[in-house]
Each structure stands twice: as C-alpha cells, then as structure tokens.
Amino acid sequence: MNWLSLDTVSTEIASGVACGKSRIVADGIPHLRPFSVTADGRLTLAEAPIIPIEAVPANRRELRPGDILFNNTNSQELVGKSALVEANLFAAFSNHMTRIRVDTRLAEPAFIHRYLNHLFSRRYFEGRATRWVSQAAFGTSQLKAIEIPLPPLDEQRRIVGLLDRAAEIRRRADAARAKARAIIPALFLDMFGDPATNPKGWAVQALSDLADIGSxxxxxxxxxxxxxxxxxxxxxxxxxxxxxxxxxxxMIDATDDDRVRCRVLPGDLLMTEGGDLDKLGRCAMWQGEVDLCLHQNHIFRVRMGSDIIPYYARAFMQSEAARGYFLRVAKRTTGIASINKTQLGRLPVWVPPLPLQTAFAEQASRLDSLTRALDAAAAKADSMAAALSAEVFG
Known part of the structure; x- marks a missing residue:
C-alpha cells in the first residue's frame, strides 16, 4: 500500500469566501457554512443563507460530484468534519470551508472522504488544530500534508462499497426505529385516548399502587x-x-444482597431520575438483554403488578401527560431537574381493562421485535465497518 499526501492526490485544495450576515439577500447563491456539514459526514443545504452572486469568484460558485468540503474552522470538537458532494450544486462555500478536488487517476474521492472522517472520529484534527477562545483552525498547509494510505483504485472502490452498505443498514435500522416510535404513541392514543384528558374515563391510580418502585x-x-x-x-x-x-x-462491586435487591428482570421499566431536562423520567423496558444486571441509584426500577402490562405502562410513561407531571413536580436547579421515588410513585396512571392493554402490548411487542432484529443487523454492520476501517486506515 502506498502512502501519499493529500496534496499529491488532489488537483485542488482551496478555501471559500467570507460573506457576513449583512450581505444576505433573497435572490443569489447559497453560501454553505460549517453547519452545512453534519458530524456524520453529510452535506445539507438547509438554512444555508443566500448571498449575492457577485460576492463569489466564478471559480467558487460550483460544487461537483466527488468534491469534498472540509470544515477548517469551528469549535475544537467539530473542526475537521467533512462531507462528500454527490451531485452538481450551484453553491458557494465559506472561508471556514475548504474544497478538495481529488485526482481520480490516483484516488477515489469517497475513499479520501472516508479517511478524513476516520481521522475526525479519532479526533486527529482537534488535537492538531490551532486554538483560541472557543474556536480552532486546521490550516491548508496542514491539510495538504496529511498522509493517506492508498491501495489500488479497485480496492479503494471495494472498501467504499462495503462501508457504504454498512452505513445504509444503520440508516435503515434507525429509520425503522423512528417509524416504530411514531406508530406506538399513535396506537396508544387511538386505543386509550389522550392521557392528559382521559376522555374514555379510565380508572386512575397512583403508580406506587400499581408497581414496585426500586432505587x-x-x-x-x-x-x-x-x-x-x-x-x-x-x-x-x-x-x-x-x-x-x-x-x-x-461493572460495580455488588454484595449478594445487592444482586437480589437491584437485579432487573424482563418487563421491568427503567426510568431516569433526572439531569438535563431531556433526561427527566426517560423510560425504557428491560427484556433480559444481560443475564444478571443491576441498576444505579440514578435509575428507578419500576416492576408492574397484575393490573398493568409493561408495554402499556411504557407507552403511558412516554405520554405528554406523564412528561408534564414530571416537569411540574421536579426539583430544579440551573438547567437540571430531578424527581425522587416518592414523586414518581404519585404519578397518576390510567388503568384500562387488561384485554385492551393486552391487545396493545401484542402490537407493540411485534414492533419491538422488528426493531431489535434491525438493530442486531446494524450492530453487525457497524462492527464490520469498524474492523475494516481499522485494518485499512489504522
């Protein structure tokens, strides 16, 4: 395998143009900026401002398939992210971006992009950037000097194809999970009504009367x-x-008593005590993924009694009614909120008939099984991609 500098395998490494907020117009050319490159290496034109065409030199108004946009200036943890251009774009790019055009006689652009993202994931650019208050920059001369391992072109394309397939499996798994997460709340509302108003008049009980809550x-x-x-x-x-x-x-050092008292069992709901507001009352179901597993004191273990089916309880905990309750009763400091065991136990829970809960649980279980299968395939693909990247890129 040959190691060549990025300068050697490129026909151009050029920075973009600066254009301040005062020059934003309604009709002109999109101006791609650091936020146009996502941390996972994609390019988005969403929210890119429009600037006058005359503010952009003619040779900076076009992006071609295979161009790589490299983020040369950003916060320390984001400097060095890059995106591969996949279609012709009439767009300018900021002076905080660098356009790399690869010599396709020597290298596959997607392979170079993958290598740069590999370095980004290893925090290579963050560790070598010039820093000042809240910002960091990785200069053009530094970029040109990066040494890249280059197998033959056919092998580069094969590697990119394998990594692309792994990424596609992950995207599909994530999309399926997002769809399932949207279906379950909709199904809940259709079968039980809105917990905020209880339009079907279900009985209401405190969570502590329906479940055992463990710290x-x-x-x-x-x-x-x-x-x-x-x-x-x-x-x-x-x-x-x-x-x-x-x-x-x-792992945690646990006594025999700990291993009995704090063991989680299939069907237990795990709920977070707090932290940032988005962590308050977060809920997931344990399904026996690890044979013997305990839980920390910042997670409540909620074990349902005979009147509540865990799948129904999980969906209720994620409803706006439960979320609103947690936000009302939580103890708050600056940006942080938490609930205690007593407050969680007082959560009012609607208790529909068990046959209706069972019908809901059957459908929710099928969706869970689908997403678990997709997650397993995605994890296998992620593992393969990581092993391949380690082998090729070091």
Whole structure:
C-alpha cells in the first residue's frame, strides 16, 4: 500500500469566501457554512443563507460530484468534519470551508472522504488544530500534508462499497426505529385516548399502587469489608428514550444482597431520575438483554403488578401527560431537574381493562421485535465497518 499526501492526490485544495450576515439577500447563491456539514459526514443545504452572486469568484460558485468540503474552522470538537458532494450544486462555500478536488487517476474521492472522517472520529484534527477562545483552525498547509494510505483504485472502490452498505443498514435500522416510535404513541392514543384528558374515563391510580418502585446502587458507597463481586450495572447513559443503549455496560462491586435487591428482570421499566431536562423520567423496558444486571441509584426500577402490562405502562410513561407531571413536580436547579421515588410513585396512571392493554402490548411487542432484529443487523454492520476501517486506515 502506498502512502501519499493529500496534496499529491488532489488537483485542488482551496478555501471559500467570507460573506457576513449583512450581505444576505433573497435572490443569489447559497453560501454553505460549517453547519452545512453534519458530524456524520453529510452535506445539507438547509438554512444555508443566500448571498449575492457577485460576492463569489466564478471559480467558487460550483460544487461537483466527488468534491469534498472540509470544515477548517469551528469549535475544537467539530473542526475537521467533512462531507462528500454527490451531485452538481450551484453553491458557494465559506472561508471556514475548504474544497478538495481529488485526482481520480490516483484516488477515489469517497475513499479520501472516508479517511478524513476516520481521522475526525479519532479526533486527529482537534488535537492538531490551532486554538483560541472557543474556536480552532486546521490550516491548508496542514491539510495538504496529511498522509493517506492508498491501495489500488479497485480496492479503494471495494472498501467504499462495503462501508457504504454498512452505513445504509444503520440508516435503515434507525429509520425503522423512528417509524416504530411514531406508530406506538399513535396506537396508544387511538386505543386509550389522550392521557392528559382521559376522555374514555379510565380508572386512575397512583403508580406506587400499581408497581414496585426500586432505587439502585450508589457508586462508591462504603461496604465495610462485606464480600462483593463485580457485576454489570446500568447507568443513566444506558437508558435512552424508549430504548436501551448497551454498547458499554460497566461493572460495580455488588454484595449478594445487592444482586437480589437491584437485579432487573424482563418487563421491568427503567426510568431516569433526572439531569438535563431531556433526561427527566426517560423510560425504557428491560427484556433480559444481560443475564444478571443491576441498576444505579440514578435509575428507578419500576416492576408492574397484575393490573398493568409493561408495554402499556411504557407507552403511558412516554405520554405528554406523564412528561408534564414530571416537569411540574421536579426539583430544579440551573438547567437540571430531578424527581425522587416518592414523586414518581404519585404519578397518576390510567388503568384500562387488561384485554385492551393486552391487545396493545401484542402490537407493540411485534414492533419491538422488528426493531431489535434491525438493530442486531446494524450492530453487525457497524462492527464490520469498524474492523475494516481499522485494518485499512489504522
């Protein structure tokens, strides 16, 4: 494999043009700026301002398929992100962007883009950028000097194809999950009505009368010599809105009593105590993904009794009525909110007949099974892409 500088494999590495807010007009040319490049390497024209055509030199008014837009100036963690242009665009680009045109006799543009994104994910640009207050810049000379591993062109295209397929599997899985997340609330409203108004007149009970609510383990607590064993446990980061992120499960020293008291079982709801407002009362269902797993004290474990089916309870917890309750009763400091076990237990919950809950649960379960299958395929594709990137890019 040859290593060549980006300057060697490019026919052009050129910065764009500056144009301030005062020059924004209604009719002109879109001006792509750092926010036009997403962190995952896509280009978006959404919200790109329009500037006068005459403010842009003729050789900066066009983007061609295969051009790479590199973000040379941004906050420290975002400097160096880049996007691959996939269609002809009549558009200008900011002086905080650099247009790279690859010599296609030597390199596949998508391969170069993948390599730059690989460096970005490794925080290569952040670590080497010139920094000042809240900003960082990666200069043109630095960009030109980057050494790139280049296998033969056919091999470059094969690698890009494999990485593209992995990315497409991930996109489809994410889209399916988003669709399922939209279907379940709509199904809930259709079957049970709006929990904010209870139009069907369901009985109402406090959550503490319907479920056992458990607090978890406090990290760093004193054990006074009690024998312990490292055990997997769930943190706030593991509990997302309507899903679990189990990409990293940490261990905690737990006693035999801890392993009984704080063990999560299939069907348990896991709810976050708080943090940023978007984390308040976040809810996901445990389905036995790990054989023996505990939960931290910042996560409540809610185990339903015989009158409430977990799938129904999960959907209720994610309703605007439950969300509004949590926001009303939460203790707040600057940008942070939290609820305690007592407040969670007082949540008013509508209790429809069990057959209706069961019918809802059957449909929600099918959607969950579909998204789990897609997530498994996406995780496998992600793993393959990571292994391939590590092998090719180092």
């Amino acid at each position: 978890g383990l406090t990290k760093g607590r004193k054990l006074n010599g009690t024998p312990t064993e490292p055990t997997p446990y769930l943190r706030v980061a593991n509990v997302q809105a309507d899903r679990l992120d189990l990409s990293e499960i940490k």
